[in-house]
Amino acid sequence: MSPLLLALDFGGTKHAAALVQLDAIQAGTRPSATRPSATAQWQAYQRALSPSNANAEVDLAIMRSLIQSLLNGAQPDAIGVSFGGPVDFTTGTVRLSHHVPGWENLPLKQLLETEWGVPVSVDNDANVAALGEHRFGAGRETNSLMYITVSTGVGGGWILNNQPWRGAAGMAGEIGHTVVDPQGPLCLCGKRGCVERLASGPYMVQQLRDRLQQEPDRGEILRSLVLDQTALTAQHISQAAAQGDALAQEVLQQAAEALGTGIGNAANLINPQCFILGGGVTKAGEQWWQGVRQSARQTALPEVNFAILPAELGEDAPLWGAIALAQPLISPSAQ
Secondary structure, rough: OOOOOEEEEEEEOOEEEEEEHHHHHHHHOOOOHHHHHHHHHOOOEEEOOOOOOOOOOHHHHHHHHHHHHOOOOOOOEEEEEEEEOEEOOOEEEOOOOOOOOOOOOOOOHHHHHHHHHEEEEEEEEEHHHHHHHHOOOOOOOOOEEEEEEEEOEEEEEEEEEEEEOOOOOOOOHHHOOOOOOOOOOEEEOOOEHHHHHHHOHHHHHHHHHHHHHHHHOOOOOOOOOOOHHHHOOOHHHHHHHHHHHHHHHHHHHHHHHHHHHHHHHHHHHOOOOOOEEEHHHOOOOEEEEEEEHHHHHOOOOOOOOOEEEOOOHHHHHHHHHHHHHHHOOOOOOOO
């Protein structure tokens, strides 16, 4: 029987696990652009939300329950893991989670190998998603790319010469903390004008709330969409911008320009073939995409060519990347 690969995705608020057999991957099976079609190609698939007061122990208990439900008594041959936070890839140790306490310096690779008796590979979620999009998604025809997730935060992962590039200490890809406006607003990291501070969903919402208070005569369309400003989301901003709300358009454009500037600088520095963008903010609509592409093109040198593409794998990119992490762990004789 073909070896069984187990993929795990530890997120900040939700967790997922999936199974696929190696021969399906070797035969070239890949997920389609929509999640229902992608999940249909998993042998088994489970997802669960994490409670708001979760810690590492709770997250591990949730994942164990997902794994047991998936395996139903079967034994995986290798496990790939995507984790939503900094990871020491060489040891498989989680450095910390930015959202959940208790993960500090937790040896996740060692823990899972002890529990399941099979080889395990663990990496940061952005690196793993980059691997997934390169192997199975929008970047499968390229040998160099940067995957960028634009959601609650802004993070990235590199594929160079068909291999993940993590940097000397595993911190490569932190495009969210590239400074694009040194005089800009203060970011949580302590610097001013970071891409994340200007382009992430929560910060866009914060900026627009502030402007609605400062400019009471503007944002009529947005105000009609959301009567309670505490319920404002990035999706509301996109919807109002699409309907012609000038204030929403300004905030959306500023976010797009900040991200595009970061991308253009990264293009000048590394010169990849493409940038693949995923995450909730990328659903903001065509105006946002045009702003990102225009700003990136204006920032990059004329001789530096690259494409900016939407991710194909959606929420499952880290899971498919985890499968790509697990596959090399299978012995050649088993393949």
